[in-house]
Amino acid sequence: MQGQTVRWETLVPAHIRSIQAYIPSKPDDVLRDMFHCPSIHRLNNNENALGPAKEAQAAIAAFDPAAAAIYPSGDAFHLRQRLAQKFGLDADCFLVGNGANEVIAFVINAFCQAGDNIITADKTFAVYEWVAEFSGYQSKQVPLCEEAFDAQSMLKAIDERTKILFVCNPNNPTGTYWPEKKLRAFLEAVGGRQIVVLDEAYAEFVEQEDFPDGMKLLHEYPNLVVFRTFSKMYGLAGLRIGYLAGSPEVVNVIRRTCVVYSVNALAQVAALATLDNEGDHVANTRTLVREAKAFLHSELTTLGLHHLAGEGNYMMIRLPLSDTLAYRKLMQHGFMVRTMTGFRYPNHIRLTMDKLPVMEGFIKALKAIL
CATH class of the missing domain: 3.40.640.10 (Type I PLP-dependent aspartate aminotransferase-like (Major domain))
Known part of the structure; x- marks a missing residue:
């Protein structure tokens, strides 16, 4: 049976037609199959690595x-x-x-x-x-x-x-x-x-x-x-x-x-x-972020990679390759980062701070893709 024709141009306002829908990342189980990695460290959404208090x-x-x-x-x-x-x-x-x-x-x-x-x-x-x-x-x-x-x-x-x-x-x-x-x-x-x-x-x-x-x-x-x-x-x-x-x-x-x-x-x-009782949780999280940033600053400086690590539990890294390509390559090592072209920072990635073993694993993966 032939379906009806919908006149989208009259139903959808012009300002909506001009917007591209945001596509969220897929669930971990799907991503593990896609990139053939046993585990994924989500370093893309600035979540707290310590979890809730x-x-x-x-x-x-x-x-x-x-x-x-x-x-x-x-x-x-x-x-x-x-x-x-x-x-x-x-x-x-x-x-x-x-x-x-x-x-x-x-x-x-x-x-x-x-x-x-x-x-x-x-x-x-x-x-x-x-x-x-x-x-x-x-x-x-x-x-x-x-x-x-x-x-x-x-x-x-x-x-x-x-x-x-x-x-x-x-x-x-x-x-x-x-x-x-x-x-x-x-x-x-x-x-x-x-x-x-x-x-x-x-x-x-x-x-x-x-x-x-x-x-x-x-x-x-x-x-x-x-x-x-x-x-x-x-x-x-x-x-x-x-x-x-x-x-x-x-x-x-x-x-x-x-x-x-x-x-x-x-x-x-x-x-x-x-x-x-938020005091201990805040203090512990701040310590984690401080230690992760110090470690990454040392490693990224050695690699000659420009990075911006201000306040917050994240930093930006400028790469000598496309951020989308870096995303795919890092995903194969089990590390998800935020590509920054959408933030108008092409060839940059944003990285959420995590515990030191995770940061060490990220640097190892970054060296491998570079």
């Missing part, structure tokens, strides 16, 4: 399977109360989402309408750009300056239709950051005319004294929105839970666009347990 692991193990039949707290009530206690803010200053990607969409859809634009950097976390464009809004990408966000160029890019400025601090993938003095100057220059989103997904990894704490600035800047996540430092990437914080007024606006019940019960339980 022991308190979170215990909470996950104790989760009652019968509770899976019951809808979770629609607004993550207890978690918001705990976050309020941790940061000295009101619970209504927090909104929890199904990972950072969801809260990005909440903010953009809360403030943008047809003809509006957002501003961010050209080499940063790409989801700000993607969400804006598939929502039908313009995304302006300002070039980095010395691998960092360029505050003055971002300010110059503002026009009458600019609604939101996104700053990733520290930046993914460069690891550069704005110190508190620079961030304050930027916020003063914006002057409340636009929303400023400060994405602090990797803030817990930073040990520099001049690194700003966005949560403490919320009292002074009512147009500031801060993103945090449980995926990176806290090792809950598989449960998909992140949150934003802002003034009660701005969060009340954003809440109108959010989807209730999007954060599952197990994620909320694990996140709550994580906050009960």
Whole structure:
């Protein structure tokens, strides 16, 4: 029987037709068969090599399977109360989402309408750009300056239709950051005319004294929105839970666009347990990252490979070959990395820090493919 003809050109908006869908990596079992390797070290997504904190692991193990039949707290009530206690803010200053990607969409859809634009950097976390464009809004990408966000160029890019400025601090993938003095100057220059989103997904990894704490600035800047996540430092990437914080007024606006019940019960339980005793987990993770970076810096310098290792649990390496070719060759040795052409860094790979034996294995594989 002949099927009906669908007129996609009339159904699909032009801005959607112009977007290429993101293709995630295949599961490990499929990849092992594809690349004929017995095991895979995933060094591509900046996950915590230590996994969740022991308190979170215990909470996950104790989760009652019968509770899976019951809808979770629609607004993550207890978690918001705990976050309020941790940061000295009101619970209504927090909104929890199904990972950072969801809260990005909440903010953009809360403030943008047809003809509006957002501003961010050209080499940063790409989801700000993607969400804006598939929502039908313009995304302006300002070039980095010395691998960092360029505050003055971002300010110059503002026009009458600019609604939101996104700053990733520290930046993914460069690891550069704005110190508190620079961030304050930027916020003063914006002057409340636009929303400023400060994405602090990797803030817990930073040990520099001049690194700003966005949560403490919320009292002074009512147009500031801060993103945090449980995926990176806290090792809950598989449960998909992140949150934003802002003034009660701005969060009340954003809440109108959010989807209730999007954060599952197990994620909320694990996140709550994580906050009960995070000190040791953070310290141990920072030690792992510090040791891995020191080892890799020495090895990569010996190999004559330029690398950028700022803040965060990752670094970028420039290779004398295509990043996609390097990906395939490294996969044959069981090491998955992030190709960086999509981040506008051709011939670069981004590498997640892991335990020293894994880093030693990566260097051995890198030498083999070079």
